[in-house]
Each structure stands twice: as C-alpha cells, then as structure tokens.
Amino acid sequence: MNLSTLGRQLSAAMVLLFPGLGFAAGALDDVGGEQALNPTAIGMFLLFVAFTLYVTWWASKATTSSSTFYNAGGQISGAQNGMAIAGDFMSAASFLGITGLMYAGGFDGLILSLGAFGAWPVLMFLFARRVRNLGSFTFIDVISRRLDREPIRLVTAFSTIVIVIMYLIAQMVGAGKLIQLLFGLPYVVALLLVSGLVLAYVAFGGMLATTWVQIIKAGLLLFGVTLIAILLLADSGFSFSSLLGKAVDAHPKGEAILGAGVIFDDPVQILTIQVSMLFGTVGLPHILMRLFTVPDMRQAKLSAYYASLFIGYFYIALLVLGFGSIAYVAGAPEFFDAGGRLIGGSNMAAIHVATAVGGDILTGFMSAVCFATILAVVAGLTLSGAAAISHDVYAEVLKKGKPEPKTELRLTRASVLLIGLTAVLLGIAFEEENIAFIATIPMVVSASVTFPILFLSLFWSGFTTRGAIAGAVVGLVSSVVLIVLGPQVWVSVLGHAEALFPYDYPALFTMPASVLVMIWMSKADRSARGVTDRNNYAELLVESEFGEAGPEVARA
Amino acid sequence: MTDSSVAAVHKKTRLRLLFTAVHLVLYFSFTLNWTGWGSGLSSRLGSSEITGSLLMFVLLVLIFISLETLFMVLSRWGRS
Numbered sequence: 001m002n003l004s005t006l007g008r009q010l011s012a013a014m015v016l017l018f019p020g021l022g023f024a025a026g027a028l029d030d031v032g033g034e035q036a037l038n039p040t041a042i043g044m045f046l047l048f049v050a051f052t053l054y055v056t057w058w059a060s061k062a063t064t065s066s067s068t069f070y071n072a073g074g075q076i077s078g079a080q081n082g083m084a085i086a087g088d089f090m091s092a093a094s095f096l097g098i099t100g101l102m103y104a105g106g107f108d109g110l111i112l113s114l115g116a117f118g119a120w121p122v123l124m125f126l127f128a129r130r131v132r133n134l135g136s137f138t139f140i141d142v143i144s145r146r147l148d149r150e151p152i153r154l155v156t157a158f159s160t161i162v163i164v165i166m167y168l169i170a171q172m173v174g175a176g177k178l179i180q181l182l183f184g185l186p187y188v189v190a191l192l193l194v195s196g197l198v199l200a201y202v203a204f205g206g207m208l209a210t211t212w213v214q215i216i217k218a219g220l221l222l223f224g225v226t227l228i229a230i231l232l233l234a235d236s237g238f239s240f241s242s243l244l245g246k247a248v249d250a251h252p253k254g255e256a257i258l259g260a261g262v263i264f265d266d267p268v269q270i271l272t273i274q275v276s277m278l279f280g281t282v283g284l285p286h287i288l289m290r291l292f293t294v295p296d297m298r299q300a301k302l303s304a305y306y307a308s309l310f311i312g313y314f315y316i317a318l319l320v321l322g323f324g325s326i327a328y329v330a331g332a333p334e335f336f337d338a339g340g341r342l343i344g345g346s347n348m349a350a351i352h353v354a355t356a357v358g359g360d361i362l363t364g365f366m367s368a369v370c371f372a373t374i375l376a377v378v379a380g381l382t383l384s385g386a387a388a389i390s391h392d393v394y395a396e397v398l399k400k401g402k403p404e405p406k407t408e409l410r411l412t413r414a415s416v417l418l419i420g421l422t423a424v425l426l427g428i429a430f431e432e433e434n435i436a437f438i439a440t441i442p443m444v445v446s447a448s449v450t451f452p453i454l455f456l457s458l459f460w461s462g463f464t465t466r467g468a469i470a471g472a473v474v475g476l477v478s479s480v481v482l483i484v485l486g487p488q489v490w491v492s493v494l495g496h497a498e499a500l501f502p503y504d505y506p507a508l509f510t511m512p513a514s515v516l517v518m519i520w521m522s523k524a525d526r527s528a529r530g531v532t533d534r535n536n537y538a539e540l541l542v543e544s545e546f547g548e549a550g551p552e553v554a555r556a
Numbered sequence: 557m558t559d560s561s562v563a564a565v566h567k568k569t570r571l572r573l574l575f576t577a578v579h580l581v582l583y584f585s586f587t588l589n590w591t592g593w594g595s596g597l598s599s600r601l602g603s604s605e606i607t608g609s610l611l612m613f614v615l616l617v618l619i620f621i622s623l624e625t626l627f628m629v630l631s632r633w634g635r636s
Binding site for chain 2: 107110111113114117118120121122124125126240241242244245248258259260261264265266267270271274278301304305308309312315316319459538541542545546
C-alpha cells in the first residue's frame with residue numbers, strides 16, 4: 001500500500017469523519033465497483049422512513065411557533081438531547097471513515113476517534129451551562145448579549161452560513177456517492193431523496209422532528225456497531241487480543257498496525273488534526289444549537305455528559321470494528337474485485353465486515369443505518385442554516401429583535417426550502433469535483449472563528465466588538481488561504497507538484513492567529529462601544545452561571 | 557454585584573478552566589505515540605497482542621468520561 005493511496009484514504013476518512021460530511025467525491029474515485037441493488041437495505045430504509053415521517057407528522061402538530069421550531073419548545077430532556085447530539089455527531093462518516101482508515105493503517109486511524117471524542121468534555125466544562133443560560137435559539141444570541149448586536153450577528157451569521165453550506169456540499173455529494181454504492185441508486189435520485197425527506201422533517205417538524213430522527217438513528221447505529229463488535233469478539237473467543245492477532249496476520253504491515261506510524265509520521269500533523277477536530281467540533285453551530293432544546297442549564301450539562309457517554313462507547317466499539325475489518329476482510333477474496341481492489345474502496349470495509357459476520361441481513365441493516373445517518377445530519381445542518389437566516393439576520397438584525405411571529409415562522413420554512421434546493425443544486429454541480437477541501441473548511445473556520453469568539457465572550461472581560469470582528473476576519477481569511485495553499489487544493493485540485501503550506505488542517509496556526517488579533521484589537525479599542533462591551537461582562541458572567549436569577553443575585 | 561456572587565462565579569470559572577486544562581494536557585499527550593518519547597507505548601503488554609498505545613486510547617476515553625463525572629459531582633456539591 002503506497003503513500004499516495006494512504007493519503008487518499010486519510011483524506012476520505014477525514015472528510016467522512018465529521019457530522020454533515022459524507023464521502024468526498026475525490027475519495028470515491030478510486031473504488032473497485034459498486035454494490036448491486038440491495039433489497040434488504042432498501043426495505044429496512046423504507047421502514048425507517050415510514051417511522052420517521054410518522055414522527056414528523058406528530059411533531060408538526062406541536063410546531064406552531066418559532067420557539068418550538070428552533071428549539072422544540074425547550075422540552076427535550078438531557079438524556080434525550082445527549083442521544084440526539086450523539087446522533088448528530090456519530091455520522092456514517094465516523095462509522096465508515098474511521099473503520100476504513102483503521103483497515104488501511106491500524107492504530108493510526110484512532111487519532112480521528114480521539115480527536116472527535118475529545119471535544120465533548122470541553123463542550124461540557126466550558127460552554128454547556130453558560131451557553132444555555134444566555135441564549136435562546138443559536139450561539140449568536142449568546143455573544144450578542146454583550147457585544148454590539150448588529151455587526152456581531154452579521155459576522156457570525158455569515159460564518160455559520162459558510163460552515164453550513166460547505167458541510168452541505170460535502171454531505172450531498174457524499175450522500176449521492178454513498179447511496180450509489182450501498183443501494184445501487186442513481187446519484188441524482190439519491191440527492192432528491194435525501195433532500196425531499198429532510199425538507200419534510202425540518203419544514204414540518206422543526207427541531208422536535210429533527211431531534212427524534214437523530215435519536216432513532218443514534219439508537220440504530222449504536223445497536224448495529226454493538227452487534228458487529230459482539231459477533232467479531234465471539235468469533236475470537238471473546239478475546240480482543242486474539243482478534244488483534246488475526247488482524248496482524250492479515251495485514252501486510254504486520255505488527256506495525258498495533259502502534260503509531262503506519263500512516264502518519266509527523267507529530268505536528270497529528271497536532272493539526274487534533275486542534276482542528278477538538279476546537280472545530282466545539283464551535284459547530286448546529287451542535288451548539290442543540291443546547292437550547294433542553295429546559296434548563298442542568299439538563300444542558302447532562303446533554304453534553306450523555307453525548308460523551310454514547311460517543312465514547314461508539315468509538316471504543318469502532319476499535320473492535322477497525323481491527324475486525326482487517327482480520328475478516330483483508331484476506332477474504334469475496335470482498336475484492338477482479339483487479340484486486342476492495343469493492344467500494346477502503347471506506348466500505350465497515351460494511352464488508354458486517355457482511356463477514358452477519359450476512360446479508362446485517363449488511364442491509366447497516367446500509368440503511370448509514371442512509372438514515374445522512375438524513376439526520378443534513379436535517380440538523382439545514383435547521384441551523386435556516387435559524388441563521390431567519391432568526392439571526394431577519395428577526396434580530398432587520399426587525400431589531402421584534403419580528404412578527406407568523407412571518408418569522410414562514411420565513412424559516414422558506415429558508416429551509418431554499419437551503420434544501422441549494423443543497424441539491426450544489427450537490428449536482430460538485431458531483432465530479434474533488435471536494436475534500438470543501439469538507440475541511442467548516443472545521444477550520446469553526447475552530448478559528450466560532451470557538452474563539454464564544455470562548456472570549458464568556459471568559460474574558462476585556463473582549464470588545466472591534467476585537468471580535470477583526471479576529472473573525474483574520475480567522476476566516478487565513479483558514480481559506482492556508483487551505484488553498486495546502487495539499488488538498490494546491491496539489492490535488494490545482495495540480496502543483498508541492499504544496500506551499502504542508503498541512504491539510506491549518507487550525508493549529510489560524511486559531512492562535514485569530515485569538516491573538518482578538519486580544520490585541522480589544523486591548524487597543526478605546527471606543528465608547530468598547531467600554532460598553534467591557535462593562536456588559538460582569539452582569540453577563542453572573543447570569544451565565546446562575547441563569548435568569550443572575551442579575552438579581554448581582555444586584556443583591 | 558456582591559462580593560459573594562463574584563467569588564462564587566470566579567470559583568466556578570477556575571474549576572471550568574482547571575478541568576479544561578487537565579483534559580487538554582491528556583488529550584494532546586496522545587501525540588506522544590508519534591514521537592520518540594512515546595516509543596515505549598508501541599510495546600506489547602505481556603504476552604497479549606494489546607500494546608501500550610491501544611491501552612492509552614481506551615484509558616483516555618475512560619478518563620475523559622471520569623473527568624466529566626467528577627466535574628458534575630463537584631458542580632452539584634458546590635451548589636449544595
């Protein structure tokens with residue numbers, strides 16, 4: 001297995017990993033054919049669709065205002081919300097991408113698992129309680145409590161829309177390719193199917209239906225990976241060590257797959273991945289939005305805690321699946337085409353291992369779960385994008401926080417429709433493009449713009465609007481420039497021999513740059529608005545910890 | 557704002573930042589696997605196929621969850 005092949009697999013796995021990211025088109029160029037039409041998978045998927053449409057119909061009766069539309073009326077429990085967050089995050093990307101990378105390089109694939117999991121404790125320690133106490137529908141509500149609301153809402157709503165659109169492009173192209181592989185359906189049909197179902201979930205059922213779709217999907221995915229892991233371990237006498245032994249025997253790199261170094265050899269590259277994944281995940285707008293669906297700050301903290309439990313369990317199960325895929329797929333000729341290539345590429349290793357231990361029924365079930373996963377993730381993204389347009393821009397900026405409720409709800413539904421149509425059109429436009437770099441942008445922008453603004457708003461008294469905007473611009477521009485100069489665009493898309501910037505994920509450099517500019521510009525800010533921003537901090541701080549009673553506590 | 561409310565908020569803030577700092581140190585320690593300092597991690601544990609690197613991954617996941625549990629307990633204890 002040569003380095004360029006491993007590089008492609010890494011790229012595929014990275015874009016697969018995050019919620020909202022499916023297969024990158026480029027990642028699937030070098031695959032060994034596609035699956036035949038799979039009636040078991042289609043039957044199971046239709047069952048899922050029928051049930052979730054019923055849930056949507058039920059939710060639509062309760063979705064009569066902007067509040068219920070954006071945050072399900074704040075009535076989701078911490079455990080339910082934790083499961084929904086896990087459903088939003090444990091994507092087909094994680095299941096297929098990480099297993100595929102482990103199939104290729106063993107232990108090195110786990111950097112993606114730890115990177116993805118590491119964000120949740122930070123979300124709980126720093127943000128869950130404070131964000132829930134200060135916001136209503138989106139994280140932008142939180143930062144506009146102390147900063148100049150109009151400019152800061154416009155800047156952060158713009159970054160939210162950039163993140164959502166980039167995710168959606170990657171997701172829609174990935175969905176089309178993935179469904180083509182798993183179900184044998186044409187690309188455009190797959191896009192229309194995903195978009196149509198997501199529009200039904202979100203436009204009619206809002207956050208309530210989206211939450212339950214994510215809960216159901218998370219339950220199915222956890223059940224599926226648990227079953228595969230148990231079957232793999234059972235076949236090895238319930239000895240993980242024995243399973244590892246089989247993997248070592250089957251992999252061309254032998255024992256090397258049990259330690260680091262098969263795919264990565266540069267610790268700085270590891271750090272770039274870790275920084276992008278941790279801080280990028282914590283700043284994702286559709287994840288932060290989920291904190292407002294619970295009734296109080298305690299439930300918000302419980303949400304993050306339960307999400308960690310489910311996601312931590314999922315990644316430990318993937319440890320078994322990853323090495324199991326080497327042990328049971330690598331040496332099995334039925335999973336390879338005539339040219340010796342793994343059918344569907346390494347990202348299908350997870351599906352193949354399901355076939356190896358569970359036959360056609362488990363294959364069909366896991367394929368249906370992957371499809372369901374895409375629907376759940378796209379629904380969350382669509383809702384987040386619609387909230388940025390109708391709540392953050394229309395209601396809070398154009399209508400100065402006093403919109404006509406029915407008009408706002410109509411605009412929200414229209415925004416959902418607009419985002420859905422845009423997603424389909426962009427999905428078709430980017431079908432043949434290498435979109436790996438588009439999938440990189442959301443995480444890096446989130447780490448370099450959203451996270452620093454939110455963190456400094458909540459934890460630094462000297463933060464001002466001027467500093468926030470200057471840092472956000474630096475974070476956004478430097479992220480895009482370094483991604484363009486990096487291997488994914490400079491080499492893979494533009495065809496140059498060597499990248500001008502050596503790393504795919506520049507957040508290790510762009511996030512500190514953004515934070516430094518925010519601090520420097522805030523310290524240098526002598527404007528009247530700067531004084532107001534600093535003075536707003538004390539009251540905001542108390543309210544962030546004590547909730548609505550905060551100002552009274554402060555005045556007492 | 558009263559001194560007691562400010563003190564309470566500052567105490568909570570210190571707790572948040574302390575837990576985050578501990579978490580980040582542990583999280584980034586995983587990079588040791590790709591450096592010379594962590595070369596011992598690739599050794600097998602006894603006669604099993606499990607290496608120190610694999611054990612570190614599982615332990616980090618469990619430690620992160622334990623840290624969250626401790627944070628929840630301390631937060632509740634602080635309230636009462």
